[in-house]
Amino acid sequence: MTAPPSPRPAPEGIRVQIQGVRRVFPGGTVAVDGVDLDLAPGSFVALLGPSGCGKSTLLRLVAGLDRPSEGAVLLDGAPVSLADRPPIAYVFQDPHLLPWRSVLDNAALPLQLAGVPRAARRDRAREALVQVGLADAADRYPAELSGGMKMRASLARALVTSPRLLLLDEPFAALDELTRNRLDDQLRALWSSIAVTVVFVTHSIVEAAYLAERAIVFTRRPARIVADHRLDLPRERVGSLRTEASFAAQTRVLFDALEQGDV
Amino acid sequence: MRALRNLLPPLVALIILLALWESLTRALHIKAFELPPPSAIFLAAVKKPGPFLQAMGNTAKGALMGFGASAIFGVLAAVILASSRTLERALSPYTVFLQTVPIVAIAPLLVLWFGPGLRAITVSAFIVSVFPVIANTLAGLRSVEPALRDLFRLYGAGRAATLLQLSLPSALPSIVTGLRVASGLSVIGTIVGEFVAGFSEDGAGLGILILSDYRQLNTDRLFVSVLLAAALGLILFAAVNLLGVLLLRRWHPSEINPTP
Numbered sequence: 159m160t161a162p163p164s165p166r167p168a169p170e171g172i173r174v175q176i177q178g179v180r181r182v183f184p185g186g187t188v189a190v191d192g193v194d195l196d197l198a199p200g201s202f203v204a205l206l207g208p209s210g211c212g213k214s215t216l217l218r219l220v221a222g223l224d225r226p227s228e229g230a231v232l233l234d235g236a237p238v239s240l241a242d243r244p245p246i247a248y249v250f251q252d253p254h255l256l257p258w259r260s261v262l263d264n265a266a267l268p269l270q271l272a273g274v275p276r277a278a279r280r281d282r283a284r285e286a287l288v289q290v291g292l293a294d295a296a297d298r299y300p301a302e303l304s305g306g307m308k309m310r311a312s313l314a315r316a317l318v319t320s321p322r323l324l325l326l327d328e329p330f331a332a333l334d335e336l337t338r339n340r341l342d343d344q345l346r347a348l349w350s351s352i353a354v355t356v357v358f359v360t361h362s363i364v365e366a367a368y369l370a371e372r373a374i375v376f377t378r379r380p381a382r383i384v385a386d387h388r389l390d391l392p393r394e395r396v397g398s399l400r401t402e403a404s405f406a407a408q409t410r411v412l413f414d415a416l417e418q419g420d421v
Numbered sequence: 422m423r424a425l426r427n428l429l430p431p432l433v434a435l436i437i438l439l440a441l442w443e444s445l446t447r448a449l450h451i452k453a454f455e456l457p458p459p460s461a462i463f464l465a466a467v468k469k470p471g472p473f474l475q476a477m478g479n480t481a482k483g484a485l486m487g488f489g490a491s492a493i494f495g496v497l498a499a500v501i502l503a504s505s506r507t508l509e510r511a512l513s514p515y516t517v518f519l520q521t522v523p524i525v526a527i528a529p530l531l532v533l534w535f536g537p538g539l540r541a542i543t544v545s546a547f548i549v550s551v552f553p554v555i556a557n558t559l560a561g562l563r564s565v566e567p568a569l570r571d572l573f574r575l576y577g578a579g580r581a582a583t584l585l586q587l588s589l590p591s592a593l594p595s596i597v598t599g600l601r602v603a604s605g606l607s608v609i610g611t612i613v614g615e616f617v618a619g620f621s622e623d624g625a626g627l628g629i630l631i632l633s634d635y636r637q638l639n640t641d642r643l644f645v646s647v648l649l650a651a652a653l654g655l656i657l658f659a660a661v662n663l664l665g666v667l668l669l670r671r672w673h674p675s676e677i678n679p680t681p
Contacts, residue, residue, distance in 0.1 A: 268576045
């Protein structure tokens with residue numbers, strides 16, 4: 159006997175407020191320096207900056223995996239804490255699947271850790287695999303998957319908890335361009351279908367422009383904001399957009415901002 | 422076909438070696454108690470195999486119990502050490518003691534403490550074989566990917582869930598490596614234990630046979646016992662290896678693409 163699925167509240171993204179956040183590592187390295195941001199619920203925001211600039215540190219602070227030295231991160235107005243907070247999902251640069259588990263059981267892991275019974279969590283994991291187009295590979299093991307499929311499995315694991323905030327840390331950076339573009343499209347489609355706030359860290363200008371509604375451009379370490387740019391592009395995005403003049407104009411703005419921050 | 426081709430060279434080498442050994446001991450008139458020819462060793466084994474097999478069984482019992490204790494207590498000790506930095510820093514140096522203590526030197530102590538027989542023999546096998554289990558398990562537990570630790574923290578996993586679902590499975594390849602080393606060592610520890618701790622309750626092990634044949638200069642029989650002891654270590658090693666392959670074949674790269 160499992161409890162009937164409780165009627166979920168209308169899904170809505172989380173509002174993320176970053177207030178005067180500074181992170182100094184032991185040893186004195188300043189990773190993030192005085193960042194103020196307010197991300198609207200349900201928005202798709204790209205954090206763009208050079209490799210190693212501190213944008214990943216910022217993402218970890220938002221997830222509550224790390225604490226700011228100064229300032230605060232608020233989720234829906236409450237300070238972020240690992241113990242008690244709205245459902246967040248985090249996708250790492252590498253898929254980081256558990257190699258001893260099938261794809262299905264990997265996707266079900268967050269629910270297992272939350273104490274959801276086996277049958278129920280497997281059903282939800284199967285749905286998540288359908289969402290990312292990996293239903294056929296449910297019984298396979300990570301070692302038998304291609305890089306793109308592993309990343310899909312990692313994405314399914316993130317989606318299985320129906321997160322209201324999805325944090326992605328250069329998730330597709332290690333994939334070939336075709337696979338990356340396909341996953342970018344899928345991520346856009348997912349975002350418009352489940353209404354979740356997405357924060358996407360990347361060092362690729364094209365990827366930031368193609369995916370996001372709003373791109374925050376950072377300087378080299380320590381990460382400071384040089385530009386906060388609203389992307390003037392249609393909501394429906396298709397692959398051909400990448401070659402259009404309107405798109406080039408947007409990437410130009412981001413490129414100039416990156417150059418400006420790279421001193 | 423490929424297995425045959427891999428097996429052929431060592432087999433040919435063995436036959437040549439045995440032939441050389443046989444003909445040289447005969448040609449040079451080497452005394453049988455110094456170095457018996459292979460044929461004499463073979464005859465000694467088949468003439469009366471019963472006592473040898475019984476002794477091998479007794480030694481196997483001591484080795485298996487010592488090895489089993491090493492597997493259980495070794496993994497357990499590593500889990501406890503890994504659970505606290507302070508504990509690990511305080512106790513880790515002393516686990517090395519287990520590695521460096523000369524087992525021959527403390528075997529008499531074991532007899533004093535545990536009495537002659539199987540118990541002292543098992544403890545001897547345990548002391549010799551537990552260190553590689555502790556060291557390898559500890560290394561495995563420490564090498565869990567930080568991102569996966571973050572993932573478990575993010576989803577609110579407790580200590581028990583993190584240990585059972587993440588740390589121990591991550592450490593499994595290292596644990597199997599530790600058990601592989603321990604399997605061979607446990608047979609050595611058993612033989613040494615038998616040298617000192619005398620008869621086990623159910624009769625003599627290979628160590629006892631080796632001692633008595635040495636005193637009577639039955640060198641051919643001595644060789645049989647030595648070969649059986651080596652075979653025992655090999656069997657135990659092969660069993661651990663098989664276990665490792667079965668546990669890891671779906672996921673660990675070293676087992677997915679075994680080197681030919």
